[in-house]
Amino acid sequence: MMTRRLEELKTEYKNIKAPERLKVRISRIIKIRFIMKKVIKSAACAAVFLGVFIGALNGIPAFAKSMASISGMEPVVKILTFGRYQINDGNFSADVVTPKIEGLLDKELQDRINNDFKENANLIISEFEKDYKEIKKADPEAHMGIEYNYQILTDNDNILAIDVYLLNTVGSSSTIHKFYTINKKNGELLTLPSLFKENADYVNVLSQYILSEMKRQNEAGENMFWLEEDSFAEPFTQIKPDQNFYIDNRGDLVICFDKYEVAPGASGSPEFIIPKDIISNILE
Known part of the structure; x- marks a missing residue:
């Protein structure tokens, strides 16, 4: 049974990417840091090269652990849905949700994160619309889908943890994640x-x-x-x-x-x- 499972996994792996291509993709695309800035084309479907741009996330510096108190009141830290873009056209689909964080004591950091959320969403939408038109014209039977969204993993008195992810489906699928963990007691983004x-x-x-x-x-x-x-x-x-x-x-x-x-x-x-x-x- 184990041998059969290994062979299935080997076959799946070979069908998705050759080893060197996978290593290149991991080194270029799946290097998660903090802010999507670069856009990289990837993947193919059928005989047509299908370009879907995926953001690479850059690092941010560590933040001070000592935060100013607010008259003895704890900050209300939460995440909201700021906007949503959806397309469902047969084999082509997009669902792009723009999240928004509220309640961080470091307002400059909060604005930076939210601005990047909006920039990322706008970039993904722009590139999807471009590729969607080109690919559908070249091969109406092709498949292409993206989902940019967030999931709340932890929400209690102490911690708010959020998974912001980008799912890319062109032939096979790939997903990249960025997790945000916030100390609700002081509004600090943890590293x-x-x-x-x-x-x-x-x-x-x-x-x-x-x-x-x-x-x-x-x-x-x-x-x-x-x-x-x-x-x-x-x-x-x-x-x-x-x-x-x-x-x-x-x-x-x-x-x-x-x-x-x-x-x-x-x-x-x-x-x-x-x-x-x-x-x-x-x-x-």
């Missing part, structure tokens, strides 16, 4: 380094746990993470210092990967809940 003590080797601690869990799942036949040198793609060795993450409703740290980042597409977008005892001595 992964900010969760840990200064100079703590959190990258190694988290990576060693995730590696052990990947190996366990591989051996149990639950998954097929790329861990060996002869894998179809570059094997996983450690997380990035600014790896995607969020805090769940139980207060646990969840480390996140995009589709094809560490495993075949059948694995979706893997997530790893980090046990508290693994990081308790290095938490801030």
Whole structure:
């Protein structure tokens, strides 16, 4: 059964991308940081080259942990839907939602995030409309779809965690995510380094746990993470210092990967809940 599963995953992988093309795509497209700025064309459908632009996200600096209080009142941090664009025309579809964050104490940061949300949505809409017209004219039977939206993962007295994602469907599908985790008590946008003590080797601690869990799942036949040198793609060795993450409703740290980042597409977008005892001595 495990052998058959491995062969199915191998076949799926080969049908989606050749190893070198996948590595190029991961290195160019699935490098999630913070703000969509670059636009990269990707993928093909049937005999026609189908261009769909996907944003790459850039980094932002860490933010001060000390925030001004508001007369003893806690900020009301929330996310709203600012606007929506939809097209459904047979094999061609688009659903672009523009989110908006409210309640951050750092209003400059809040405006920056919201402006980027709007710019990203407008860029995606503009490129979709351009490609939609060209592709439909060249091949009316082609398939093309995009979805830019958000999902609230955690919303309690302490934490608001949001997943802003872009799903691109042209032939096969790919999804990139950016997670925003906000401390409701002080309106602070959390970064992964900010969760840990200064100079703590959190990258190694988290990576060693995730590696052990990947190996366990591989051996149990639950998954097929790329861990060996002869894998179809570059094997996983450690997380990035600014790896995607969020805090769940139980207060646990969840480390996140995009589709094809560490495993075949059948694995979706893997997530790893980090046990508290693994990081308790290095938490801030």
